[in-house]
Amino acid sequence: MRERNTKQKEVILNTLMENKRHPTIQELVEEVNQKDASIGQATIYRNVKKLLKEKEIIQIPTGIENHLDYNHHDHYHIYCEKCHQIIDMKNLAPLKELQEKIEQEGVEINLGHILLTGLCAKCKGEKNEKVSL
Ligand SMILES: [Zn+2]
Ligand SMILES: [Zn+2]
16 A cells, blocks of 8 residues: 555656646646546645645645645746746845845745746737737
8 A cells, every 4th residue: 555655646746747837736636647547636635735744845826726836946936927827937046135134034934935926928028019019
């Protein structure tokens, strides 16, 4: 039984790693089931909860739905308000400065959970096009 549990967890984690688009848990369930239909939704939810608790993955709250991310190392996200995709940002320099300032107030922030909202390059381009018409 233990071996089966480990295997299921691996399939879930691998699916999340292959998917760079920060899927919601429902999207993850669909993708896992395309690979292995024998892994039920309850199992996937249970494993995701465990992975989150073990900090092997992170959850990005967009205010609409929670998205999952296998990359739990320092990076932050931009959420596109138009196409709802989540983009990874790895240049932490400006945020490190912000973090230091905030932590002078005696609180601690997790950079991995910072979510900025705006428009991705593609949607921004479309918007500009419309303006020029
Ligand atoms: Zn977009
Ligand atoms: Zn990410």
